[in-house]
Amino acid sequence: xxxxxxxxxxxxxxxxxxxxxxxxxxxxxxxxxxxxxxxxxxxxxxxxxxxxxxxxxxxxxxxxxxxxxxxxxxxxxxxxxxxxxxxxxxxxxxxxxxxxxxxxxxxxxxxxxxxxxxxxxxxxxxxxxxxxxxxxxxxxxxxxxxxxxxxxxxxxxxxxxxxxxxxxxxxxxxxxxxxxxxxxxxxxxxxxxxxxxxxxxxxxxxxxxxxxxxxxxxxxxxxxxxxxxxxxxxxxxxxxxxxxxxxxxxxxxxxxxxxxxxxxxxxxxxxxxxxxxxxxxxxxxxxxxxxxxxxxxxxxxxxxxxxxxxxxxx
Numbered sequence: 001x002x003x004x005x006x007x008x009x010x011x012x013x014x015x016x017x018x019x020x021x022x023x024x025x026x027x028x029x030x031x032x033x034x035x036x037x038x039x040x041x042x043x044x045x046x047x048x049x050x051x052x053x054x055x056x057x058x059x060x061x062x063x064x065x066x067x068x069x070x071x072x073x074x075x076x077x078x079x080x081x082x083x084x085x086x087x088x089x090x091x092x093x094x095x096x097x098x099x100x101x102x103x104x105x106x107x108x109x110x111x112x113x114x115x116x117x118x119x120x121x122x123x124x125x126x127x128x129x130x131x132x133x134x135x136x137x138x139x140x141x142x143x144x145x146x147x148x149x150x151x152x153x154x155x156x157x158x159x160x161x162x163x164x165x166x167x168x169x170x171x172x173x174x175x176x177x178x179x180x181x182x183x184x185x186x187x188x189x190x191x192x193x194x195x196x197x198x199x200x201x202x203x204x205x206x207x208x209x210x211x212x213x214x215x216x217x218x219x220x221x222x223x224x225x226x227x228x229x230x231x232x233x234x235x236x237x238x239x240x241x242x243x244x245x246x247x248x249x250x251x252x253x254x255x256x257x258x259x260x261x262x263x264x265x266x267x268x269x270x271x272x273x274x275x276x277x278x279x280x281x282x283x284x285x286x287x288x289x290x291x292x293x294x295x296x297x298x299x300x301x302x303x304x305x306x307x308x309x310x311x312x313x314x
Contacts, residue, residue: 004049008033014047060093066102073108085241126302127184127295129153132191133240134166138252140260147267148174151243155291156280157182158243160271162264171196172214179222183292183307188225190237198228275310
């Protein structure tokens with residue numbers, strides 16, 4: 001039995017009041033309650049508190065989308081944060097909190113031991129498998145800049161650069177700088193199908209691109225296996241998507257910037273914080289720099305230069 005938090009009587013007392021022939025004022029003195037409360041329970045049809053639950057509950061996420069969340073969780077077995085990244089662009093007002101409550105509603109907030117073993121993990125590669133993505137900075141004085149990021153799958157080593165445009169020339173320049181930044185040979189790159197990265201099979205005014213973009217040409221010249229996500233499935237580049245969210249949470253969502261230049265400096269400072277100070281659970285609570293040095297000592301054949309040179313370009 002659940003009582004109202006300010007209740008002065010219990011069910012037994014209410015039943016006694018209901019069956020008593022004494023007046024409400026006399027009962028009020030006996031049970032040390034007001035005569036109004038005593039009168040209420042004498043006339044009441046039942047002895048339980050009424051529910052305070054509203055007749056109509058308004059949800060931030062419309063209930064017609066709940067089954068999508070249920071199906072996505074059952075099919076992918078993704079953790080809460082990764083599931084949010086997948087669905088946030090497709091379900092209105094979806095946040096971490098209400099996503100968790102929807103999972104609780106369907107009793108899917110915890111995975112069973114069997115389901116945990118069935119979860120597909122990223123295939124392990126040596127250093128050089130790079131996830132690349134691009135995101136925009138908030139408009140300041142009516143102008144917007146864009147940030148390109150690259151993150152290595154094995155070491156989580158992060159590289160960032162900010163550009164005034166999101167086009168094929170910015171993407172190509174970023175790739176050239178990334179090739180110079182990483183101390184190991186880049187053997188594979190994964191991006192989405194943005195026009196800044198690829199031109200093949202892209203539709204533009206009714207014409208389908210047949211010639212590669214500059215980004216693709218550089219990959220071919222460098223002997224890099226260039227891979228793209230499946231169309232309309234950007235979450236398959238989940239590592240880059242997750243890194244975008246982490247960067248935003250620690251920079252543009254945390255502070256307000258007066259100029260784009262200050263915002264760009266803050267973004268680039270996060271690169272050093274992540275690479276040299278952030279101890280990541282996936283790396284055994286080592287920093288990306290420490291993980292890179294371990295790979296260098298263990299498998300120097302993958303490296304073009306000593307990772308210690310990263311300290312000189314901070």
